[in-house]
Each structure stands twice: as structure tokens, then as C-alpha cells.
Amino acid sequence: MKITSVIARQLLDTKTRPLVEVEIRTDTGHVGLGAAPTGSSVGVHEAFVLRDGNPAEYDGLSVHHAVASVTDHIAPALVGAELDLRVLDQKMIDLDGTSDKSKLGSNAIYSTSIALLRASAAAAGVPTYTYVADLMGLPPVSTVPVPSFNMINGGRYGDLTQPFNEFLVMPYKAESIEQAVEKSVKVFKVLDQLLTEKIGHKPQVASSYGYAAPSADPREVLQILAEAVDRAGCSDIMAFALDCASSEMYDKTAHTYELNGRRVSSAELIDYTRQLSEEFPLVFVEDLLDEDDWDGYTQAVAEIPKTIILGDDLIVTNRERLERAVELSAVDGFILKPNQVGTISEALDCYSYGQDRGLLAIPSGRSGGVIDDVVMDLSVGLGVPFQKNGAPRSGERIEKLNFLLRVADSVPHCSMADVSALVKA
Known part of the structure; x- marks a missing residue:
């Protein structure tokens, strides 16, 4: 099963702050969506959330640069690859190359990671929570x-x-x-x-x-x-x-x-x-x-x-x-x-x-x-x-x-x- 497309877009979280949503499609027709929320209180040791800093749009909180990270860097690395969450998560980590994901933005990488998980669950024909249990070798959900x-x-x-x-x-x-x-x-x-x-x-x-x-x-x-x-x-x-x-x-x-x-x-x-x-x-x-x-x-x-x-x-x-x-x-x-x-x-x-x-x-x-x-x-x-x-x-x-x-x-x-x-x- 191969990835055929990786699309990113700017949407809003529930506090009307921009976030990145990523949509992944496979050659079998399965789809996974992922969006990266952020907190109001963000610890200094958290992975880096890439925002544009343009005060004219959403008070500097827009995420067009993070969307571009997906479009220009992550998508070319993932399209054509076999759908494998751990392998592709590591590929994104290596592609970024920083300790805090500040090059591509953790919001770009994390949204893609969620989309990979959801696409994998869809391909397996099970709810995402069931796929998580299977992935971790845990008993069925009870x-x-x-x-x-x-x-x-x-x-x-x-x-x-x-x-x-x-x-x-x-x-x-x-x-x-x-x-x-x-x-x-x-x-x-x-x-x-x-x-x-x-x-x-x-x-x-x-x-x-x-x-x-x-x-x-x-x-x-x-x-x-x-x-x-x-x-x-x-x-x-x-x-x-x-x-x-x-x-x-x-x-x-x-x-x-x-x-x-x-x-x-x-x-x-x-x-x-x-x-x-x-x-x-x-x-x-x-x-x-x-x-x-x-x-x-x-x-x-x-x-x-x-x-x-x-x-x-x-x-x-x-x-x-x-x-x-x-x-x-x-x-x-x-x-x-x-x-x-x-x-x-x-x-x-x-x-x-x-x-x-x-x-x-x-x-x-x-x-x-x-x-x-x-x-x-x-x-x-x-x-x-x-x-x-x-x-x-x-x-x-x-x-x-x-x-x-x-x-x-x-x-x-x-x-x-x-x-x-x-x-x-």
C-alpha cells in the first residue's frame, strides 16, 4: 500500500487560532486526516510550533510556513512510500534534523503523523483506537x-x-x-x-x-x-x-x-x-x-x-x-x-x-x-x-x-x- 498524495491546509482550532491539517491518501483509496492543536500554556521544552509571525494575519499566528513544510518537503518524501507509521515518522524526524523540530515545525510533522495513523487504521478497516491497541500489542479494547x-x-x-x-x-x-x-x-x-x-x-x-x-x-x-x-x-x-x-x-x-x-x-x-x-x-x-x-x-x-x-x-x-x-x-x-x-x-x-x-x-x-x-x-x-x-x-x-x-x-x-x-x- 503506497501513499499517493499528502495535502496540507490552514484551518482553525476551537480558539480560532490557525492550525495545520494534513490529508493523506493511499493507492487503495484510504484517507487519513490529522490536525495539530496547541496549548495556551506551552512548556519551553515542547517541540517547536512553526507560525508565520505576520501581525497582519491572525496576530502573527498563521501557519502558512508550516503548510509549506508539508507541501514542499514532507510530501515529496512520503509520496510513493509504503504506508508505515514508524518508518515514516522517523523519515520526517530525519528530514527535519533538529532536536525540537524547528526546521519544518512540529505542527507540520505531528499533523502528518496523525494522518498516517488514521490512514493506517482506515486501511486495516478498524477504528483508530483498535489500530493503536494492535500496534502496541495490547489486548482488545474492553x-x-x-x-x-x-x-x-x-x-x-x-x-x-x-x-x-x-x-x-x-x-x-x-x-x-x-x-x-x-x-x-x-x-x-x-x-x-x-x-x-x-x-x-x-x-x-x-x-x-x-x-x-x-x-x-x-x-x-x-x-x-x-x-x-x-x-x-x-x-x-x-x-x-x-x-x-x-x-x-x-x-x-x-x-x-x-x-x-x-x-x-x-x-x-x-x-x-x-x-x-x-x-x-x-x-x-x-x-x-x-x-x-x-x-x-x-x-x-x-x-x-x-x-x-x-x-x-x-x-x-x-x-x-x-x-x-x-x-x-x-x-x-x-x-x-x-x-x-x-x-x-x-x-x-x-x-x-x-x-x-x-x-x-x-x-x-x-x-x-x-x-x-x-x-x-x-x-x-x-x-x-x-x-x-x-x-x-x-x-x-x-x-x-x-x-x-x-x-x-x-x-x-x-x-x-x-x-x-x-x-x-
Whole structure:
């Protein structure tokens, strides 16, 4: 089976930022589409996203140069080649020749990689998630992951600065994916009512579609979230999680973090989070520290035994950085975002390395999402225990939930993953 055409175009993500979409066709008539979303918070160690920098178009965010990378460089190298994901991913890596994919742009390479995966699945006549399971030598799909939902967002809101980026709920004890989704949507609606009561007006919708944090104190925000869960009658099935995104609040000169209106050290932030983990059932804490605070992460894993410490900006789905984290015992797991490293093959290699060493991999989309995100196929195909789904608002996030509901309905005897053994809370 040979590739007959590779076409690229500029489209938009769900935040109306340009992205690259690639369409691959084979001589057997099979088609694969791939589009590369990006995040609002992008770690410095992520693969390079090539944008035009022309302020006259989309404030400099257009991606015509990345489209040209596909048209002028990637397409000639792939057209006529046998359809083989790993071989062709490596061909693109070699063609680029840089450590961060800055020559061709990771958005050009990653979009093509997704299209290769999807074309391969189409040629095999199976859903992409089934193809992923087969590719990795895993058992047939029999579960869907427990979703987790971003309910309240931190950030800077006037005079208020909430340093933690995301406050999440996870319906980890729900009896089914149907119940998990329904109860989480209910909590989100009750939270709207509760915040309206507390602040005297409808809550602001934050940039990640959760509600803007009503307090600078993470403890107070968790208390409000716990009250919403209780009002919704879901306390028996819900736990919480945090994405701190602390690189956003880190002073690299003073080596301090923002917390409750003052600057604190790594040790102080770790101790504060340890206290939170003893007061609230926290399933995981993501990006507690800066993306280069390796010593701090090692300390956090040692001193916060009641929650899973996840690296996102620390690891950026990069196997070399994950290897260092393993050597230092710096994480219990990591967020799996394939666009951070730039190809599906490299992301799967990173996943395998972590799995072999007992680390959790938690797939997540990006803030600039897309409908039909390949991350969902990876979540189901790899059989991960839980994943991040964003706030239960906006089309592409609702589609992620519908994806899980659809798989659970269409795969015989499919159930929601049992994560009870993983939850330390």
C-alpha cells in the first residue's frame, strides 16, 4: 500500500487560532486526516510550533510556513512510500534534523503523523483506537478511561491571582461511564449556582472554559468544589485533582512561587500541597513545580504520599526527560500529549517506557482543541485508567465525552476502568 498524495491546509482550532491539517491518501483509496492543536500554556521544552509571525494575519499566528513544510518537503518524501507509521515518522524526524523540530515545525510533522495513523487504521478497516491497541500489542479494547473534569480555573482576574491553574473533579467510583458523565455535568451546573450565590453574580467563564476562581487561596477553591459535589449528591463517587501549571507563576531569578499573595519556596509549596492532600481526596497533582525544578519534584514524590505526582511541562512526552525523571524518582506519572514531542511514534515510545517502569500516563488534549482529537483514540487504545477531558462545556470537549459513551456502547461488555487500586486518596 503506497501513499499517493499528502495535502496540507490552514484551518482553525476551537480558539480560532490557525492550525495545520494534513490529508493523506493511499493507492487503495484510504484517507487519513490529522490536525495539530496547541496549548495556551506551552512548556519551553515542547517541540517547536512553526507560525508565520505576520501581525497582519491572525496576530502573527498563521501557519502558512508550516503548510509549506508539508507541501514542499514532507510530501515529496512520503509520496510513493509504503504506508508505515514508524518508518515514516522517523523519515520526517530525519528530514527535519533538529532536536525540537524547528526546521519544518512540529505542527507540520505531528499533523502528518496523525494522518498516517488514521490512514493506517482506515486501511486495516478498524477504528483508530483498535489500530493503536494492535500496534502496541495490547489486548482488545474492553474499557474506557475514567474522565476528569476541569471545573474551576486559576489565573489573574483583576486584583485576584489564583496560582493553581485547574481544579478538577474525577467520578472515579461511578458505576459506568454514563453515570460518570451525567454526575459530572450535574456538579458543573450546581457549581454555577453555588458560585453565583457566593460572589453575587454569574461566575466568569475562564479561558479554559471552567469557572474563574473566586479566591486566591487554593484551599478555599477546593472547599467550594467539595460543597458543589456535596450539593449535587455525588460525594460518594467523586474525588479531586489539581493542575498547578506552576511554571506560569515561577520566578526563575528568585526561585520562588506565587501562593496566597506571597512568594514561597519549593519546599513551602510542597508542604502546602501535602496539607491539601490530607484534607481533600486528591487523585493527582500535575505540574506542582517549575518545568526544570527536578530536585523539587523528587522532594514532592517523597513527601506527598497521598496523591499521584504527575509531570507535564517537566516531561513534555519526551522519553529522554522521562528517563531523567525515572532516575531521580521525580514523578509517579506524566501527562501524555503527543504534540509536545511531535510524532505519534515518539509519544507511544515514551508511553511504553513509562509503562515498563510502573508510571502512569494520563492523556490530555490541549486548550486549542479539535473535534475528533486523536488523544481519545490513544486513551482508549492504550487502555489508560483515567484521562483529562477539560470542562464539560464547548463542542470539542463534549465530543470527547460522546466518544467515550460511543465506545462503551459499541464495544461488547465494555466498562469504565476500575482505578480504585491507583487512587491513594
